[in-house]
Amino acid sequence: MDRDPRPDGDGRDGDGRDGDGRDADGRDGDGRDGHPDGDGRSGAPARGRRAPGRARRSGVLLLAVAVLLVAVVGGAVYLFRSLTSAADFEGAGEGDVIVRVADGDSTAAIGRTLESTGVVASVAAFLDAAEQDDRILGVQPGSYQMRSRMSATAAVERLLEPDARVGQLEIRGGVQLDDTSAPDGTVAPGVLTLISRATCATIDGADSCVGVEDLRSAMAETDPAELGVPSWAQEAVSAADPVRRLEGLLVPGLYEVEPGRTAVEVLQGLLATSTARLEAGGIVAGADAIGTSPYEVLIISSLVEKEGITPDMPKVARVVYNRLQIGQRLELDSTVNYPLDLQALRTTAEDRSTPGPYNSYATAGLPPTPIAAPGREAVAAALDPEPGPWFFFVRCQTDGTSCFAETFAEHTANVQLARDNGAF
CATH class of the missing domain: 3.30.1490.480 (Endolytic murein transglycosylase)
Structure with missing residues (x-):
């Protein structure tokens, strides 16, 4: 009897596959469709992929989340900076x-x-x-x-x-308290004028200064000790003409003046600075070493400052000490000039014959106060004068150099040399 070669009679092999190796539902034995695209499905997206519409929706969602995160983080950073940044004003004030x-x-x-x-x-x-x-x-x-x-x-x-x-103040060597006028009409500002200028400042659109007369009144009417005059100068300062009593006590140099202070406060600050500089320079100990007072050293220093250039200062100081030692009048034009409104390099016979405490042609000894602000070199010369027998000197060179002499005859020859050089 003829038999169907397939034992199950349905035309399939015993494993349920068609003879071509596919399942009866058309899938390969590995569970994939037999389509050439190999994706195992017909008309459906491959496994692991999203449909285009769904992918677009997911991308938009992710972008929105990212934007939101940036905004949140940025806001947090701004808030942090606002809370932690340094406080500051705006504008020019x-x-x-x-x-x-x-x-x-x-x-x-x-x-x-x-x-x-x-x-x-x-x-x-x-x-x-x-x-x-x-x-x-x-x-x-x-x-x-x-x-x-x-x-x-x-x-x-x-x-x-x-x-x-x-508030910057500079005092130069040889400047005196009051303004001085020269024969050519120029006016050199004195220490009081320089101080007054340094006190000036603009406060809310208005200029504010301590006037020269306010400073002069403070100097004349305030007790020297209260002003800050050093103890070694208080007796001589108290005895001096009140409008000249601070002469020489404000030594050359740079000072700071705080605007807005009163005249007394300004002078107190300046004297404190100047006194510290003088004492640091050894004026007290140095004066004691040579047997004189610090205030007398200050007076002699002012004479040296006015009469000689720096290289000659130790010799000029020696002439002063030599004359003082024998009671000879100093005969210095600088002392005659000091109280005059109009000052000239060479004084007149009338000026030299007019009696007064500062006329060293008419009065023996030192003047009652310094005659100008003495610089450091002048103070050093007064404390350590150069040894020598000189009693005379005259500026004999156009650069200010002086010629020194022991006798009047030698001095007369030096005066003629000065005339010949055009220095007299």
Whole structure:
């Protein structure tokens, strides 16, 4: 009897596959369709892929989430910076404020001063601004005219402007308290005028200065000890003409005058600085060593300052001491000139014959006060005069060099030499 070669009679092999190796439902034995695209499905996306519409929706969602995260993070950073950044004002400020930078102040110390006076809102903001300009390291001690409520950047810029610095005073050697006039009509400002100028500052649009007459009154009417006159000078200063009593006590050099102070306060500050300089230079110990008083050394120093150029100062000092020792009149034109409104290099016979405490042609000994501000070299010469027998000197060279003599005959010859050289 004929039999179907397929044992199950359904035309399939015993494993349920067609003879071509495919399942009856058309799938290969590995579970994939027999389509040439090999993706195992017909008309459906491959496993692991999303449909195009769904992919687009997912991308938009991810982008929205990313944007939201950026916004949240950015807002948090802004909030953090707002809460932690240094407080600062805006703009160039308002009104006027005088601030003081002390010797040795660091940038941070300057910032603290500015913050405490209301110039800047915070030290931190000032330091941030200062880091942008290395010139801030060159700010010198002294007084500066600033404004209230300045931005830190504006404050740094203002400190670096030349006209911000106020209260600077320079006294040069040979300058006396009062203004002096020369025959050519020029006027040399005296120490009091220089001090008055240094006190000036603009406060809220108005100039504020301590006047010369205010300074003169403070000098004349205030007790010398209260003004700060050193103890070694108080007796002589008290006995001097009140309007001349501080002559020579303010030695040459640079000073800082804080605007806004009274006349008495200004003089007290200047005397404290000058006295410290004099005593540091050894005037007290040096005077004791040569058997004289510090105030007499100061007077002699002022004569030396006015009469000789620096190389000649020790010899000029020796002439003064030699004459004082034998009671001979000093006969110095500088002392005759001192009280005169109009001063000339060579005094007149009338001036030299007019009696007075400063006329060393008519009066023996030292004048009652110094006649000018003596410099360091002049003080050193008065403390350590050059040994020698000289009693006379005259400027015999056009550069100011003097010729010294022991006898009057030698001096007469030097005077003729000075005339010949055009120096007399």
